[in-house]
Amino acid sequence: MTAGLWTQWMLPGIWITVQLTLYSAALATVVAFAVGTARTHRARPVRFLAGCYTEIFRGTSALVLMFWLFFVMPSLFGWALVPMWAAVLALGLSYGAYGAEVVRGALNSVAPAQREAGIALNFTPCQRLRLIMLPQAVPEMIPPFCNLLVELLKGTALVSLLGVADVSFAAYLVRLATQESAQIYSVTLVIYFVLAFVLTRGMRALERKTKAGIGIVTTSGGAR
Secondary structure, three states: OOHHHHHHHHHHHHHHHHHHHHHHHHHHHHHHHHHHHHOOOOOHHHHHHHHHHHHHHHOOOHHHHHHHHHHHHHHHHOOOOOHHHHHHHHHHHHHHHHHHHHHHHHHHOOOHHHHHHHHHOOOOHHHHHHHHHHHHHHHHHHHHHHHHHHHHHHHHHHHHHHOOOOHHHHHHHHHHHHOOHHHHHHHHHHHHHHHHHHHHHHHHHHHHHHHHHOOOOOOOOOOO
8 A cells, every 4th residue: 555545545534534433422422411311310201202212223223324314314304414414413323322321321320328318418300410420320331431432433434335535435445546455454454443442541541530530449450
């Protein structure tokens, strides 16, 4: 693979992949906390609607949803999305549904005595969530969130089917130009591994920081 092709296609492809991962992760995080919190709400209709969202988006293909947003939505609603944002929306909504279950499980794992203490202190439900439950639940969310983030990174390869010039699409173009499949796809595998490694290390650092904030000291291996 020549230096010219690397500069022309692969480096911009890496940047596109990073942007897709960050934007989709941001949307997925918002969705996960909103829907996951709603699934622990006292009102049954709220829990039902949140559960419907989770089941629907966990049970549908992110790729098909991406195609639906890009090809079908303009004809139905007159709203046309560029491929980049159709991909971000599809990935964010899909992985946000998985993240919602992580949030729900972590919130439910908080000891009932902690909730009762908030009630005894006359905290509102929002205050109990913000001051008591989330500080204890967030550190437990980070390891499964880390796994979802890595899966999201790998899932961004789907956007190449819409013509978005990410790493996978750039690798395809370079392969066509050089006919060197082994080299280019080996390099592409290494690129995804390096990006996933960086994300994993960053999430582990965040986990240690959040646990230290509530008085839990972890070693480098993650043990208490």
